[in-house]
Amino acid sequence: MISGRSALYYEDYVLSIQYFNQVLTAKPYLYEPWFYRGLAKFYLDDFSGAEVDVTKAVELNPYIYNMYELRGLCRIRQKKFSLAIGDYDSSIRLNPQNQAAWYNRALCRVEQKDYAHAQLELDTIVSKWKSFAGAYSLKAQIYLAEKDTMQADLWLDRGLEIDPFDADAWTTRAMISLSRSQWKNADEFLSKAIHLKPKNVGNYVNRALARYNLNNLRGTMADYDTAIDLDPDNFLAHYNRGLLRMQLGDDNRAIDDFNYVIKMEPQNILAIYNRAILLDKTGNLRAAIRDYTRMIEQFPNFWNGLARRASCYRRLGMTAKAELDEFRIFKAQMNKHLGIQPRWSSSKRRQMRRRSEIDPDKYSEMIVADEQIPEHEYKSDYRGRVQNHASGMEPMQMYNLSYIQYSSDVHAYHAFSQNVEAFNLADSKAPRIFVNCDKIVLDEHASRSMLSRIDSLSVMVGKSNDERRLFPILLRRAVAESVAQDYEAAVSDLTACIGIDSTSVLALWQRAYCQTMLNEFACSNTPLSAKGSLSKTIGIMADIDRALALDTDNQYLYYNRANVHFANKDYTLAIDDYTRAINIDGNLAEAYYNRGLARIQNGLRGEGISDLSKAGELGLYRAYSVIKHVSAAFSR
Numbered sequence: 001m002i003s004g005r006s007a008l009y010y011e012d013y014v015l016s017i018q019y020f021n022q023v024l025t026a027k028p029y030l031y032e033p034w035f036y037r038g039l040a041k042f043y044l045d046d047f048s049g050a051e052v053d054v055t056k057a058v059e060l061n062p063y064i065y066n067m068y069e070l071r072g073l074c075r076i077r078q079k080k081f082s083l084a085i086g087d088y089d090s091s092i093r094l095n096p097q098n099q100a101a102w103y104n105r106a107l108c109r110v111e112q113k114d115y116a117h118a119q120l121e122l123d124t125i126v127s128k129w130k131s132f133a134g135a136y137s138l139k140a141q142i143y144l145a146e147k148d149t150m151q152a153d154l155w156l157d158r159g160l161e162i163d164p165f166d167a168d169a170w171t172t173r174a175m176i177s178l179s180r181s182q183w184k185n186a187d188e189f190l191s192k193a194i195h196l197k198p199k200n201v202g203n204y205v206n207r208a209l210a211r212y213n214l215n216n217l218r219g220t221m222a223d224y225d226t227a228i229d230l231d232p233d234n235f236l237a238h239y240n241r242g243l244l245r246m247q248l249g250d251d252n253r254a255i256d257d258f259n260y261v262i263k264m265e266p267q268n269i270l271a272i273y274n275r276a277i278l279l280d281k282t283g284n285l286r287a288a289i290r291d292y293t294r295m296i297e298q299f300p301n302f303w304n305g306l307a308r309r310a311s312c313y314r315r316l317g318m319t320a321k322a323e324l325d326e327f328r329i330f331k332a333q334m335n336k337h338l339g340i341q342p343r344w345s346s347s348k349r350r351q352m353r354r355r356s357e358i359d360p361d362k363y364s365e366m367i368v369a370d371e372q373i374p375e376h377e378y379k380s381d382y383r384g385r386v387q388n389h390a391s392g393m394e395p396m397q398m399y400n401l402s403y404i405q406y407s408s409d410v411h412a413y414h415a416f417s418q419n420v421e422a423f424n425l426a427d428s429k430a431p432r433i434f435v436n437c438d439k440i441v442l443d444e445h446a447s448r449s450m451l452s453r454i455d456s457l458s459v460m461v462g463k464s465n466d467e468r469r470l471f472p473i474l475l476r477r478a479v480a481e482s483v484a485q486d487y488e489a490a491v492s493d494l495t496a497c498i499g500i501d502s503t504s505v506l507a508l509w510q511r512a513y514c515q516t517m518l519n520e521f522a523c524s525n526t527p528l529s530a531k532g533s534l535s536k537t538i539g540i541m542a543d544i545d546r547a548l549a550l551d552t553d554n555q556y557l558y559y560n561r562a563n564v565h566f567a568n569k570d571y572t573l574a575i576d577d578y579t580r581a582i583n584i585d586g587n588l589a590e591a592y593y594n595r596g597l598a599r600i601q602n603g604l605r606g607e608g609i610s611d612l613s614k615a616g617e618l619g620l621y622r623a624y625s626v627i628k629h630v631s632a633a634f635s636r
Contacts, residue, residue: 004036006521007485012440013040015447015485031060035067042070047077065094069101081108099129106138115142133163140172149176167197178206186210201231208240220244235264239271251278269298273305285312303329393601393626395594398563399556400513401479401506402436403450419505419551427472433479435556437590440483450484471500475507478514487514487521505551512543512560516567540564555584559591566594571602589618596623600630 004019020037038053051074072087088105102125109118125135136159143152159169174189190207208223224241242257258275276291292309306325313322406415415435424432457477464470478493494511544561562577578595596611616623
């Protein structure tokens with residue numbers, strides 16, 4: 001159970017499922033392994049599997065309100081809003097002060113368009129938690145859905161007074177401005193929402209629309225590009241970017257956009273017609289005729305299409321077919337009762353049509369969604385990954401011994417230690433051990449393989465009576481247990497190794513690493529156990545100091561000791577140790593990265609950014625996003 005929860009904390013979800021499977025095989029009547037396995041499946045986006053596991057946990061123990069919350073989230077992801085409401089009813093019954101459950105239940109009612117009940121629940125939330133801005137924003141969204149923009153404005157004002165950094169409130173305010181064609185206000189409000197929540201695709205698409213109407217075509221194009229980067233299958237962004245490129249004369253790339261749209265919606269006749277115009281302009285006349293024909297088959301009296309197809313026929317020398325189309329146009333013009341097509345003028349350029357509206361006269365108009373549906377964010381401790389709660393200023397993890405070789409997509413740094421190499425050479429038939437500081441997430445096959453390796457090494461340990469031969473087997477098993485996130489067993493084996501050979505640098509090094517990982521996991525579960533973790537931190541420092549006394553030129557040990565100082569907020573000591581590591585190995589990108597963070601925390605912003613820049617230069621590309629974050633925070 002402890003190993004499974006540790007793997008879950010360190011985001012190794014597949015491995016954690018393997019551990020919980022072992023627990024369930026032995027004791028299927030325990031509710032916790034069912035719950036935690038369901039949580040791992042939830043993080044892996046297996047919502048139906050997670051729902052089944054959490055349901056079993058609820059059957060075994062129906063008195064834990066968190067389990068109803070998790071099952072509610074699983075059901076929301078599967079659009080089972082009625083069942084999710086039932087789960088939140090149970091959660092609130094067990095814990096009436098659970099704000100997240102109240103809010104999520106109201107959101108489920110909004111999804112079902114049960115606005116009356118949602119408003120009643122939000123009134124309760126507002127009375128219980130007056131400073132919860134999310135409830136005010138949601139009330140405003142409901143009023144907006146009911147076309148009462150005046151009430152929506154009032155509730156948004158109240159919400160933004162409480163929390164001016166509520167991205168949803170700014171988005172809702174922008175929706176009101178868009179509905180009133182107040183493009184400048186919409187641009188301003190959506191810019192604020194994007195600054196606070198930069199991954200919301202809908203905000204970029206809507207801001208592009210506002211900017212288009214303000215004639216800011218460069219900004220419009222940038223927003224569509226960003227929207228497609230975040231969501232490559234976004235229909236509105238591809239279609240409207242295609243129209244914009246068409247207007248700007250970027251014909252070949254406009255064709256690419258319409259190809260993508262038609263691949264998504266093969267029967268989208270207006271996209272086909274726009275592609276036909278572009279193919280016509282770029283000289284691909286036969287392909288243009290093919291697309292014009294599809295439009296004319298659906299709208300036989302569409303004069304523009306007939307005229308364009310006739311022009312293509314003439315340029316290909318197919319005069320008879322061109323004259324047939326021209327005669328049809330002449331006949332249609334004579335028959336006034338068939339309707340007169342309005343001329344295309346500059347006043348039409350800013351007009352828009354809804355996505356479901358099919359009108360051949362509106363082929364050149366930007367499209368908007370049939371209904372503006374806000375992206376709701378459900379409140380939960382389980383939302384996102386565990387480490388996503390962090391600020392982005394966390395250091396790279398310690399260097400440790402592993403069966404998996406250090407790898408990078410950007411640079412070919414080979415982590416090398418003389419002690420590790422000597423250990424590998426002592427038994428060339430055994431699998432090699434490497435120095436690594438990558439975050440390793442095992443897939444199902446690798447998890448089974450590592451657990452199998454631990455079992456085989458355990459058999460060897462049982463058969464060995466000679467301490468000299470037992471030492472390398474125990475060390476190898478400890479490394480395998482570390483990779484498999486079973487740090488408690490690894491510490492036990494490494495302690496036995498140190499008992500056999502107290503001068504083993506590798507055993508001291510790895511025990512310090514494993515104890516650090518155990519401490520982090522323990523503190524995340526029981527934050528009040530700081531006193532116990534302090535004594536263990538002293539033990540970690542003692543192990544690293546002893547290892548350094550035996551191997552004074554080991555850059556990885558200085559780096560690891562610096563990480564311990566960093567965790568204790570002793571930034572000056574951390575900077576000194578990172579500097580020692582860099583002096584030994586000038587290509588240690590992680591040391592530059594962490595020293596940069598430590599210097600920023602110590603108030604040395606310029607030096608810190610310089611270190612981060614060097615880390616990025618050496619291949620740690622995440623350093624650039626931290627530089628951007630730090631620079632933006634400083635400018636504010």
